[in-house]
Amino acid sequence: MQELKQNLNLKAQLSPQQIQLLNLLQTPIALIDKKIEDELEENPALEEEEELDYEENYEKNNSHRTKEPQNDYLKNISTENNKTIYTYLKEQILGLNIQESQREIIEFTIESIDESGLIKRTINAIRDDFYIINEREINEDEIRNAIKIIQSLEPAGIGCKSIQESLVYQIKRGSSKNKDLVIKIIENNFDELSKNNFQKIKKENKISDKLLKQVYNEIEKLNPYPSIGFSKNDENTNFVIPDFFVYEKNNSLKVTVNNNYRRKLAVNSFYKNLYNETKNPETKIFLKQKIEKAQWFKQAIKQREETLLGVMNNIVTIQEKYFISGNEKDLRPMKLADIAGLINVDISTVSRVTNSKYVETSFGVFLLKELFSEAFTKENGETISTKEIKITLKEIIDSEDKSNPYIDELLCELLDKNGYSIARRTVAKYRESLSIPPARLRKKIL
Numbered sequence: 001m002q003e004l005k006q007n008l009n010l011k012a013q014l015s016p017q018q019i020q021l022l023n024l025l026q027t028p029i030a031l032i033d034k035k036i037e038d039e040l041e042e043n044p045a046l047e048e049e050e051e052l053d054y055e056e057n058y059e060k061n062n063s064h065r066t067k068e069p070q071n072d073y074l075k076n077i078s079t080e081n082n083k084t085i086y087t088y089l090k091e092q093i094l095g096l097n098i099q100e101s102q103r104e105i106i107e108f109t110i111e112s113i114d115e116s117g118l119i120k121r122t123i124n125a126i127r128d129d130f131y132i133i134n135e136r137e138i139n140e141d142e143i144r145n146a147i148k149i150i151q152s153l154e155p156a157g158i159g160c161k162s163i164q165e166s167l168v169y170q171i172k173r174g175s176s177k178n179k180d181l182v183i184k185i186i187e188n189n190f191d192e193l194s195k196n197n198f199q200k201i202k203k204e205n206k207i208s209d210k211l212l213k214q215v216y217n218e219i220e221k222l223n224p225y226p227s228i229g230f231s232k233n234d235e236n237t238n239f240v241i242p243d244f245f246v247y248e249k250n251n252s253l254k255v256t257v258n259n260n261y262r263r264k265l266a267v268n269s270f271y272k273n274l275y276n277e278t279k280n281p282e283t284k285i286f287l288k289q290k291i292e293k294a295q296w297f298k299q300a301i302k303q304r305e306e307t308l309l310g311v312m313n314n315i316v317t318i319q320e321k322y323f324i325s326g327n328e329k330d331l332r333p334m335k336l337a338d339i340a341g342l343i344n345v346d347i348s349t350v351s352r353v354t355n356s357k358y359v360e361t362s363f364g365v366f367l368l369k370e371l372f373s374e375a376f377t378k379e380n381g382e383t384i385s386t387k388e389i390k391i392t393l394k395e396i397i398d399s400e401d402k403s404n405p406y407i408d409e410l411l412c413e414l415l416d417k418n419g420y421s422i423a424r425r426t427v428a429k430y431r432e433s434l435s436i437p438p439a440r441l442r443k444k445i446l
Helices: 016-026 029-042 054-061 085-093 100-110 123-134 140-151 163-173 179-188 190-194 198-205 209-220 269-277 281-318 320-325 336-343 347-354 386-398 408-417 424-433
Strands: 046-048 081-084 244-249 252-257 265-267 358-361 364-367 375-377 383-385
Touching (some): 016 281, 016 347, 029 046, 046 281, 100 140, 123 140, 163 179, 179 198, 190 198, 244 281, 265 281, 269 281, 281 336, 336 347, 383 386, 386 408, 386 424
Antiparallel strands (some): 244 252, 375 383
């Protein structure tokens, strides 16, 4: 006989409105305008209020600020070259005396260059793709010739198949005093170079410390990634737009949410009047849905701002000393749960608010997530942020003798002398989080 069982489960179901609010909380100020624009296009009952002119609007929203911040967000624009490596190379081949059919192959091959500036794809793969897209057969020699021409362009080393080959090309095109020796070492001792195994390089090439130092200095000037410094796409450079402003006023810290990029919303009065006047049931239902949705969205934008402000105010309360001094060592340990508990919201809400959001202060513009760190208790009972340990670790490594860098065990001892007693494994973890390589890869010939 089949047994029947009854289970009672409680399951939270988010409404579409709640999902939309969570999405708005996560959206940074630089993208919120697009969200509002999409909603305006979709819902005719929602409209945009008439704006003040920009200068008047800016003055109104920034009247609280006693002085211009040192790092205004309009000045925090990436200085990265906005031209892509692909555009730069194609501009160079315009001046070459080549046939149009050959130019087409070269331009197509340029598109196979990866973000490092290398062509790692096989000649056959490039040839096959050319045939599929252009419906014209070409042979392998035409691809090889295209790559050869690309490698003759600037920057030196572009279009090679590996970092090793790129470095050789750069030396060949340069004016190195020890050109033949440098090329020999790159070609035969590349693995030893990458591991800073200088003793083996010296022994195999029978060279003195002085000559090895000259070779090393020349190799160190080369660029292993020829496309570095070029934009990754053809889009315009993005502004770094802060979501929050933190400033001092009357000897206390104040917080505001950036709303200079946010549109002012209202419910369309024509739709409201039409709803009151119409007798058609279907029309009335349609208008009611649109009006309620418009009212909700307008309220959601307001709630977003209030939630953001609540989270930021509590972050500033915890990190008051840091926001005044600008010294990272003044950062207190702080987790998402700490903020969630203070304002009685879910941790996921705080995570969404702080995700991809920037804050502007008198000492710079930075991501909110940089303010969060774990706690560490020193032997004297003092609780500090792990970020303080990482700063000290970086300072120790920056000041080390690069010809004999500190191994992780020694870094442990030096940190212990500074009052931070942590395990070697933890030192390695912090070092890696700072993108600092191990001692053997930090070693240099001085």
